[in-house]
Amino acid sequence: MAARILITTDYLHPGDTVDQLLREHGLEPVYSPSRGPRTLEERRRLFDGVSGVILASEPVTANMLASAGSLQVIARSGVGYDSIDLQAAAAQGIRVCNAPGTNHHSVAELTIGLIIMASRRLLEVTTAVRQGHWPREAGHELRGSILGIIGHGPSGRATASLGVALGMTVLVSTAHPDPADTAVQFTDLDTVIRRADYLSLHTRAGKSPGKLIDALRLQAMKPSAVLINTARGSLVDEQALAKALSDGTIAGAALDVLENEPLPVDSPLRGLDNLLITSHLAGQTAEARIRAGLAAARAVIDVLENREPAHPVDR
Known part of the structure; x- marks a missing residue:
């Protein structure tokens, strides 16, 4: 019997390149797309009878892993793995991998897009035009402004490059400054926060x-x-951000990721005119999805075929 591989990433489908690659290696993909919180019973049974998982960003807890008797590998079809209990996985000998280097250009492009939307007030303008108005308020050029970046991994570096290309002064806070990168200025966290016109998180x-x-x-x-x-x-x-936006402590914010997703109906972030929220899609271009899905599938195959995966996060 072929080993079953659970796929929860909602943009992966039967017959696509990931499905084909897994089947070429004698594996049987099964699908349970992540489209919001699962019930306790659904979470408890999610990993029943599967040898590998290609996972969306939903949480993986110790309780879920406790009943995953046949599970050998969890591969994130993305970069973040904060939602996975690595200690519980390690205790059961379950390998955990991610897919870095697959979506950083997508993340950087959306980051700059959000900055442009905020600087030119595009949400307010397009909304007003749809309502029959014709606003002519002045926005701000990015050239000459200061882009502060916290984190200098792939998405941070890609965002910095785009900022430099737009004529922005780029300040970076990171535990691993790169002396060869002379296009940006490496400095401490407090300086980046204090001086930035646009403060972008990539850590x-x-x-x-x-x-x-x-x-x-x-x-x-x-x-x-x-x-x-x-x-x-x-x-x-x-909570602090909602207050800062309401009080005018800062001029605005743009969030692609939230503490709880989708945005809860009672969130203090709702109804703020100076806040842009997108639905966790920074890395969700068609090109990045193909790269991330294939990287996760290769990690699953490597582990099940007794090879060291390219991007383990558990060791």
Whole structure:
């Protein structure tokens, strides 16, 4: 009997390139797309009888893994893996992999797109035009402004390159500055936050319990600054951000990731005119999806065929 591979990534489908690759290696893909929170019973039974999982961004807890007797590998069809209990997986000998380097150009392009939307107030303008108005308010050029980037992984570097191409001064805070990258200025976190006109997050969640962007750091930003988060919803204190946007502590924000997705109906972020929210789609271009899906499938195949995967996050 062929080993069964569960696929929860909602853009992967029977008959696509990932499906074909798995079948060429004698594996049987089965599908349970992630389209929102599952019930407790659905989560408990999700991994029953499968040897590998190609996973969307939904959480994987110790309780879910406790009943996953045949599971050998979890492969994220993306970069982030904060939602997976790595300790519980390691305790059961389950390998965990991700797919870095597959969507960073997509993330960078959306980041710059959100910055342009905020700087030229495109959401307000297009909404007003649809309502029959004809607004002529001045926006701001990006050339000459300061782009602050926290994190210098693939998406941070790609965003920095686009910022430089647009004539922005790029300040970067990272634990691993690259002396060869002379197009940007590496500096400390507080300086980046204080000086940025556009502050963009491209880092993993830290091990400390607090949020990277909390009330104090929002207060340290320029009143004219815009916060952009295409990295992790857990990086930002959403209550503090809602207050900062309402009070005018900062001028605006654009979020592609949230603490809880989809956006809860009672979220304090709802109804704010100076906030853009997109539906966790920074890496979701057609090209990036193909690369990420194939990278996850290759990781599953490698583990099941007793080879070391290219991008393990568990070792």
